[in-house]
Amino acid sequence: MTLTLIVGSKNYSSWSMRAGVALAHCGVAYSEIVVPLGQPDTAQRIAAYSKAGLVPVLIDGDVTVWDSLSIVEYLSERFPTAQLWPADPALRAVARSVSAEMHAGFTALRRELPMNCRRRYQNFAIGEAASKDIDRICDIWRDTRNLYGRTGGGDFLFGSFSGADAMFAPVVSRFVTYGVAVDTTVGAYIEAVVNAPPVKTWMESARQEPVIDRYEFA
Numbered sequence: 001m002t003l004t005l006i007v008g009s010k011n012y013s014s015w016s017m018r019a020g021v022a023l024a025h026c027g028v029a030y031s032e033i034v035v036p037l038g039q040p041d042t043a044q045r046i047a048a049y050s051k052a053g054l055v056p057v058l059i060d061g062d063v064t065v066w067d068s069l070s071i072v073e074y075l076s077e078r079f080p081t082a083q084l085w086p087a088d089p090a091l092r093a094v095a096r097s098v099s100a101e102m103h104a105g106f107t108a109l110r111r112e113l114p115m116n117c118r119r120r121y122q123n124f125a126i127g128e129a130a131s132k133d134i135d136r137i138c139d140i141w142r143d144t145r146n147l148y149g150r151t152g153g154g155d156f157l158f159g160s161f162s163g164a165d166a167m168f169a170p171v172v173s174r175f176v177t178y179g180v181a182v183d184t185t186v187g188a189y190i191e192a193v194v195n196a197p198p199v200k201t202w203m204e205s206a207r208q209e210p211v212i213d214r215y216e217f218a
Contacts, residue, residue: 003030006049006057009020009037010206012215014115015162015169017202018068019056022166023073024198038212069103072163084163091148098140099167102116106171109133114215117206121217124178134180137171143190155192169199 005023007016014020023030035055050057050066058065058074065074076084085092098180108129126134133157144157154160157168172193175182182190193199 003028004033004059005030006035006046006059008032008035008042008046008055009200009209009212009215011117011209012037012212014056014110014113014173015068015203016056017115017170017206018166019058019071020202021164021169021196021198022068022072022084024057024080024201025084025161025166025196026075028079036212038208038214060208062214069099069167071194072166077123078164081162084159084166085103086148091158094144094148095162096163099156099164100138102137102167102171105135106137109137109171109174112180114217115170115173116177116216117173118148119216120175126178126180131158134175136165137168138182138186140184140185141168145185145189146217155188156196159191161196165193166198169193169196170200172199173203182205 003023005020007013007020010016010020020032020129031163033049034058035042045069046057046189047053049059050064054066056071058069060074060078065071072084075082086095091113108127112130114128141157148158156162156165158180172190174180175190176194194203
């Protein structure tokens with residue numbers, strides 16, 4: 001049975017991007033329903049798929065999974081050959097930890113630098129709270145890439161593309177959109193994520209969507 005993923009507007013919905021990128025990485029057939037955000041019927045349309053009233057939502061036959069991190073966990077069990085988590089238990093624990101930290105934190109970054117794949121800002125003023133979030137995120141990327149990624153022989157946080165990279169993909173897009181200054185190591189990671197096929201496909205689709213004024217900065 002074909003899976004169905006319900007997402008919000010791809011240009012703006014960072015949580016949808018996490019699930020969409022993870023599912024695309026699995027390389028399995030699925031259908032996709034995009035619910036435009038900020039419309040009079042948005043809530044009603046999303047509620048038809050999940051009582052939580054939020055996107056993303058993954059439907060696999062009789063199973064409905066909501067919340068992006070839960071979807072990544074479900075996909076890792078459903079499609080083990082996709083290797084969404086590292087095989088090594090120690091690496092897997094770290095990958096889940098940094099993914100959970102992303103899932104639960106960095107509220108200032110989310111608030112001050114909302115996702116917008118198509119826009120590019122120069123000299124964007126980043127506040128103190130968001131700057132602290134950025135510093136911590138860069139530490140995570142630096143540490144995991146230096147300690148784990150390189151030993152795995154790949155360009156991502158844990159060697160090959162993983163659920164942790166899917167969780168951070170919208171943050172990477174924010175760094176690009178707002179021109180966040182980074183060092184060489186972080187820059188190399190950003191380049192690797194931006195060029196990962198599932199991420200490229202998502203961003204290309206996002207750039208084709210209609211502009212929703214309420215989610216745009218001047």
